[in-house]
Every structure is written in C-alpha cells, then in structure tokens.
Amino acid sequence: NAGVTQTPKFQVLKTGQSMTLQCAQDMNHNSMYWYRQDPGMGLRLIYYSASEGTTDKGEVPNGYNVSRLNKREFSLRLESAAPSQTSVYFCASSGTGLATGELFFGEGSRLTVL
Amino acid sequence: GNSVTQMEGPVTLSEEAFLTINCTYTATGYPSLFWYVQYPGEGLQLLLKATKADDKGSNKGFEATYRKETTSFHLEKGSVQVSDSAVYFCALRSSNTGKLIFGQGTTLQVKP
Numbered sequence: 001n002a003g004v005t006q007t008p009k010f011q012v013l014k015t016g017q018s019m020t021l022q023c024a025q026d027m028n029h030n031s032m033y034w035y036r037q038d039p040g041m042g043l044r045l046i047y048y049s050a051s052e053g054t055t056d057k058g059e060v061p062n063g064y065n066v067s068r069l070n071k072r073e074f075s076l077r078l079e080s081a082a083p084s085q086t087s088v089y090f091c092a093s094s095g096t097g098l099a100t101g102e103l104f105f106g107e108g109s110r111l112t113v114l
Numbered sequence: 115g116n117s118v119t120q121m122e123g124p125v126t127l128s129e130e131a132f133l134t135i136n137c138t139y140t141a142t143g144y145p146s147l148f149w150y151v152q153y154p155g156e157g158l159q160l161l162l163k164a165t166k167a168d169d170k171g172s173n174k175g176f177e178a179t180y181r182k183e184t185t186s187f188h189l190e191k192g193s194v195q196v197s198d199s200a201v202y203f204c205a206l207r208s209s210n211t212g213k214l215i216f217g218q219g220t221t222l223q224v225k226p
Contacts, residue, residue, distance in 0.1 A: 004157070042118075042203060042216035043158070058213075090157055102148075103214065105157030 002026050006091050006106035013081045013113045021076040021109050023091030031094045032074035033058075033103065034066060036087040043090065049074055081113045116141045116208045118217035123201075126223045127194055135189040135220045137178075137204035145206040147171075147180050147187040152201040152219070161189075161202070194224045 004025045013019055025032065030051045035043040035058075045058030049068040063085060065077045074093075078085060088110050092103040121136040139145065146165045150158040162171030167182035176191045187204060204217040 040218050042218040044216075045213065092157075102160045102163070103158070105159065107155065107157050 004091055004093055004104050004106035006089075006109050008109060009107065010110050011112070013078075013111065015082060015113060017081050018077065018079050019081065019111075020078075021089055021091070021111075022073070023075065023106060024073045025091075025093040025104070026072065027093060027095065027104065028071070029093035029095045029104070030071070032068065033092040033094075034064075034074070034076045035090045035092065036060065037090060037108070038087050046076065046089075078111075081111075083113045085111065086113045087111060116145070116206060116211075116215050118204050118206055118215055120202075120204050120217035120220050122218075122220070124221040124223050126225065129196055129224055129226055130193045131224075133189070133191040133194045133198075133222065135202055135204075135222070137187045137189065137217060139185050139187065139204075139206050141185075141206055141208060143209035145208055147178070148205040148207070148214075149176070149178055149187070149189050150203040150205060150216075152203065154200070158203060194222070196224045196226055198222060199224045 007022045033048040034046040037043050044060050047066040049055045052071045067075045088108045091106045094103050117140045119138050148163045149161040151161045152158045162173040164171040164180035170179045178187050178189045201219045201221050203219045
C-alpha cells in the first residue's frame with residue numbers, strides 16, 4: 001500500500017540552485033497539495049490542484065512553481081532556492097477535494113538551503 | 115480570518131496518565147474540525163473529526179467534542195501509552211473557502 005510517495009526524502013541545496021520535489025499517489029485521488037512544515041508554525045499550504053490540469057496558490061506560494069503532470073503526479077519546483085525555503089515539505093492527496101477534510105500525506109521531504 | 119491555536123508543547127506524561135491537548139479556533143461560518151497525528155518520521159494522518167456543533171469525534175481511545183459556544187475542540191484520552199508519543203495537529207476546514215488550516219502542532223511525549 002504505497003499511498004502517497006515523495007522523493008527525495010532529504011536534499012541539501014546551495015542558495016540559488018534549483019530542484020524539483022516529486023509526488024505520486026496511487027489512490028486515484030482528484031486533489032493534491034503541497035504543504036511546508038516549519039517549527040511553531042504548523043503546516044502551511046503552498047499550492048494545490050483540485051483536479052488534473054488545474055493548480056491554485058495557497059498561503060505561501062512565492063518562490064515555488066507546481067505542475068500537475070497527470071492524475072497521479074504533482075511536482076513542486078524551487079527555481080532559485082533561498083535559505084528561507086529550508087523546511088520539511090509534505091505532499092498530500094484527497095479523493096473529494098477538501099470537502100471531507102481527510103488528506104493522505106506522504107512521509108515528507110526535508111530540504112536544507114545553505 | 116480563520117485560525118487555529120493549540121497549547122504549546124511539549125507535553126510530557128507518564129504512561130496511563132490522562133491527556134488533554136487544548137485547541138481553540140476562529141472561523142466564520144460553520145467549520146469542520148479535525149485532529150491529525152504525526153508519528154516520528156511519518157506524514158500526518160487523520161485521527162478524528164467532527165463536522166457540526168456538539169459532535170464528538172473518537173478513534174483509538176482519543177475523543178474531541180466540537181464546542182461552538184467556546185470555539186474549542188480539545189483532544190482527550192483517558193490513559194496514554196508510550197506508542198501515543200507523536201505530534202498532534204488541530205485543524206479546521208473553512209465552510210467559506212474549503213481550505214484546511216492547521217494549528218502549530220503539540221508534541222506529546224509519554225514515558226514508561
């Protein structure tokens with residue numbers, strides 16, 4: 001039961017470098033999300049995709065781009081990484097958007113920007 | 115705007131102690147309320163939820179009651195175990211925007 005799979009699990013970048021976080025779900029969910037988790041701040045929504053072919057900004061979209069490649073995959077790209085983007089990133093999916101509030105999360109990707 | 119406030123942690127308890135983690139919210143309309151749990155090294159998973167006032171959500175011995183009059187959704191468990199050690203997040207889903215808003219999380223440590 002894979003559920004939501006994120007790669008890589010750990011990454012260290014230098015300021016200005018770019019990278020893409022990959023996320024795939026095998027639950028046939030329509031909606032997918034990217035969150036960041038920072039100490040004392042809970043989870044904050046970066047971007048979400050309510051369905052294949054659509055993406056929308058969340059609370060903290062600046063410095064990020066996303067691609068909903070197909071129904072299974074939703075990637076998050078940092079074009080020019082900054083130290084403020086050091087965080088743990090979580091991908092999540094849900095079957096009926098946020099209507100039920102039940103999200104299924106991946107294990108997280110810990111990113112450090114030096 | 116909509117927000118969720120949780121008690122600061124860490125909360126440290128001995129096994130079989132009673133647990134309360136406080137959660138209060140600010141929201142317009144009629145939000146749904148949730149508790150998520152994050153075990154070490156894992157992503158979050160839904161623990162319980164309540165969709166309207168006076169509803170009680172329960173799962174794995176945990177309970178929380180949706181109190182509209184006090185805008186609260188406190189998490190309780192009568193007898194905690196070491197395996198309950200985790201970070202607990204209170205969250206609300208706004209009836210206006212549909213978005214899920216998380217509190218800052220409360221770390222629970224249970225000692226044998």
